[in-house]
Amino acid sequence: MTSQAIYEYQTTFYKNPEKVFTAPCRVNIIGEHTDYNAGLALPAAISKFIHAAVGKRDDRKIYIKSLNKSLSVLVDLDNISNKPEQGWTNYPLGVFAMLQRRGHKLPFGLNIVFHSNVPIASGLSSSAALLNLTAYIASIMYDIPLSNTEIALLAHESETDFNGLQCGIMDEFAIALGKKDKCILLDCSTNEFEYKNVDFKDYALVVIVSNLKRNLTCSPYNQRVKECNDALEILKGHFNIKTLSDLSVNDLPKCEELIKDKTLFKRVRHVVSENQRVKDFVVASEQGNIEAMAKLLNASHESLRDDYEVTGEHLDYIHEISLKNGAIAERMTGAGFGGSSIALVKKDDFANFKNKIFTAYYSHFKIRPLVFLADICDGLSYENI
Ligand code: GLA
Numbered sequence: 278m279t280s281q282a283i284y285e286y287q288t289t290f291y292k293n294p295e296k297v298f299t300a301p302c303r304v305n306i307i308g309e310h311t312d313y314n315a316g317l318a319l320p321a322a323i324s325k326f327i328h329a330a331v332g333k334r335d336d337r338k339i340y341i342k343s344l345n346k347s348l349s350v351l352v353d354l355d356n357i358s359n360k361p362e363q364g365w366t367n368y369p370l371g372v373f374a375m376l377q378r379r380g381h382k383l384p385f386g387l388n389i390v391f392h393s394n395v396p397i398a399s400g401l402s403s404s405a406a407l408l409n410l411t412a413y414i415a416s417i418m419y420d421i422p423l424s425n426t427e428i429a430l431l432a433h434e435s436e437t438d439f440n441g442l443q444c445g446i447m448d449e450f451a452i453a454l455g456k457k458d459k460c461i462l463l464d465c466s467t468n469e470f471e472y473k474n475v476d477f478k479d480y481a482l483v484v485i486v487s488n489l490k491r492n493l494t495c496s497p498y499n500q501r502v503k504e505c506n507d508a509l510e511i512l513k514g515h516f517n518i519k520t521l522s523d524l525s526v527n528d529l530p531k532c533e534e535l536i537k538d539k540t541l542f543k544r545v546r547h548v549v550s551e552n553q554r555v556k557d558f559v560v561a562s563e564q565g566n567i568e569a570m571a572k573l574l575n576a577s578h579e580s581l582r583d584d585y586e587v588t589g590e591h592l593d594y595i596h597e598i599s600l601k602n603g604a605i606a607e608r609m610t611g612a613g614f615g616g617s618s619i620a621l622v623k624k625d626d627f628a629n630f631k632n633k634i635f636t637a638y639y640s641h642f643k644i645r646p647l648v649f650l651a652d653i654c655d656g657l658s659y660e661n662i
Pocket of ligand 1: 305308309310311312313402444445446447448611612613
């Protein structure tokens with residue numbers, strides 16, 4: 278995989294890159310649409326990767342291309358702005374803009390060739406992987422000391438301020454802090470985190486990509502963020518809270534009385550109950566109670582479907598056929614609106630499960646899903662060439 282990025286770099290610039298950088302993508306085990314409400318999430322980095330072959334330039338321009346995309350750009354470091362014609366490259370470009378906005382001097386340009394096997398726009402955070410990877414590239418190439426948390430925050434700033442998606446920090450943290458075989462219990466009110474061993478016993482963690490393409494900046498994602506903020510404004514006058522995540526499930530009956538708009542109340546119920554599910558999931562996992570873990574994962578999907586309304590017919594169909602075909606748990610992962618889901622399937626039944634899901638989903642939607650085993654892996658890395 279890295280070899281393809283290196284080869285493309287060599288054939289484009291007639292020399293070797295200096296370094297090759299790698300970022301994984303992520304799944305979220307539980308705690309969905311809680312991060313921008315300062316709540317809890319439990320993501321993990323998984324081994325689908327974006328690589329980047331990188332070398333310095335003699336001028337102050339950034340050249341960006343990808344083996345996966347036809348568009349490439351050459352942009353002056355002193356003149357970076359978000360332009361529609363720059364398409365996907367607005368993501369990596371934003372990181373350079375944000376660094377300069379923070380006062381960092383970037384004395385030379387870079388050539389960057391990306392190559393990815395992360396399914397694009399699939400809910401596995403290919404965009405956060407690209408942002409984190411670029412932030413990591415910049416920190417190493419310009420010798421700007423940034424911790425993994427700072428890399429995640431820089432990438433996040435670029436996504437929200439430069440690219441306009443009002444997302445939370447979960448994806449960037451999952452990728453920057455990824456650790457082999459560990460899930461990351463992330464408290465988005467403080468950005469504090471704890472690594473957790475999550476033992477799925479005889480069950481494999483399976484990823485199912487719906488392959489229904491979507492663009493989050495055009496999806497109702499920002500609308501959900503707004504609905505949560507609107508509900509918070511109503512509730513603030515009655516509870517001593519700063520965020521929806523300061524509420525507990527016991528507060529929900531009072532919230533229902535106060536919020537006249539039924540839709541807004543459902544959004545609150547999802548956020549509050551999902552935070553509780555994360556806590557319960559961690560306890561169930563520590564007790565080795567796989568049945569309780571499975572129940573919570575399924576309840577999370579139901580809440581995202583019925584209260585938060587972000588699943589959509591493709592992910593709901595995958596949920597249904599997975600549970601009918603041997604999965605003990607299945608839930609959408611990431612933002613929803615298409616994208617991906619995760620399932621717990623008996624390890625020795627994986628091949629059979631994969632076939633059944635593929636056949637059922639393809640005959641229903643005429644779209645090929647991608648079904649693979651999740652391998653929880655380390656975060657960002659690089660090697661010298
Ligand atoms: C997307 C966002 C995350 C998070 C999830 C939903 O992946 O980038 O910040 O909000 O959706 O949990």
